[in-house]
Amino acid sequence: MKLKVCGMRDLDNCQRLIAEVQPDWMGIILYPPSPRYVPQHLAAHIQGLQVEKVGVFVNESLENIKKNIVDFGLSALQLHGTEAPEFVENVKNETMLEVLKVISVKDKINWTLLEKYLPWTDYFLFDTYTKQHGGSGKQFNWNLLEDYPFEPPFLLSGGIGPDDANTLKQVKPKLPKMAGVDINSGFEISPGLKEIEKIKGFKRKVVSC
Numbered sequence: 001m002k003l004k005v006c007g008m009r010d011l012d013n014c015q016r017l018i019a020e021v022q023p024d025w026m027g028i029i030l031y032p033p034s035p036r037y038v039p040q041h042l043a044a045h046i047q048g049l050q051v052e053k054v055g056v057f058v059n060e061s062l063e064n065i066k067k068n069i070v071d072f073g074l075s076a077l078q079l080h081g082t083e084a085p086e087f088v089e090n091v092k093n094e095t096m097l098e099v100l101k102v103i104s105v106k107d108k109i110n111w112t113l114l115e116k117y118l119p120w121t122d123y124f125l126f127d128t129y130t131k132q133h134g135g136s137g138k139q140f141n142w143n144l145l146e147d148y149p150f151e152p153p154f155l156l157s158g159g160i161g162p163d164d165a166n167t168l169k170q171v172k173p174k175l176p177k178m179a180g181v182d183i184n185s186g187f188e189i190s191p192g193l194k195e196i197e198k199i200k201g202f203k204r205k206v207v208s209c
């Protein structure tokens with residue numbers, strides 16, 4: 001399973017993550033209201049880090065997404081708002097980067113609504129619905145994903161913490177399209193600052209399964 005560690009911001013913390021965990025992706029939040037927002041003055045430093053960088057956007061303009069791709073050296077885009085399929089199509093066509101479209105889950109998933117995203121989406125990312133769009137620390141009912149009907153793989157997100165490693169290993173066989181997990185606030189000392197030892201332990205348990 002792949003591992004995405006999201007909401008990274010502190011440069012020393014990023015460097016330790018890369019050296020000691022080697023995640024498949026490091027996510028940076030480019031949504032100003034978030035407590036994990038990465039300001040522009042850190043762009044050159046983040047760009048220099050040797051890791052696949054995912055920019056997390058919430059209903060951002062295509063123009064600003066393009067600017068951030070260059071400034072931060074992004075290789076993938078996580079669209080974490082209510083972006084319409086037509087917008088996702090534009091983003092894919094204009095950037096040709098990997099696109100992760102987030103689906104915010106309440107108590108059920110309307111699979112038909114997801115169909116229009118399929119041609120432009122490399123991964124769906126399922127997260128718990130919250131008014132803040134993400135980083136809620138809350139889980140949704142993962143059983144809903146047992147009905148996942150599509151070909152593209154997905155990432156599981158929302159409130160995953162160190163204690164979920166065993167449950168994840170148990171649910172994995174029931175979710176054959178789950179390509180990986182996305183972790184964030186469940187491994188934090190404070191917003192944007194991660195506990196690297198805990199991530200290492202989690203990776204040892206989960207990623208090999």
Ligand SMILES: O=C(O)c1ccccc1N[C@@H]1O[C@H](COP(=O)(O)O)[C@@H](O)[C@H]1O
Nearest residue numbers: 006034134135136137157158159184185
């Ligand atoms: O983390 C944030 O502050 C955030 C803000 C706005 C959009 C997305 C955000 N983070 C994403 O939220 C999910 C789940 O996080 P958590 O595990 O529940 O803390 C994760 O994909 C982050 O990329």
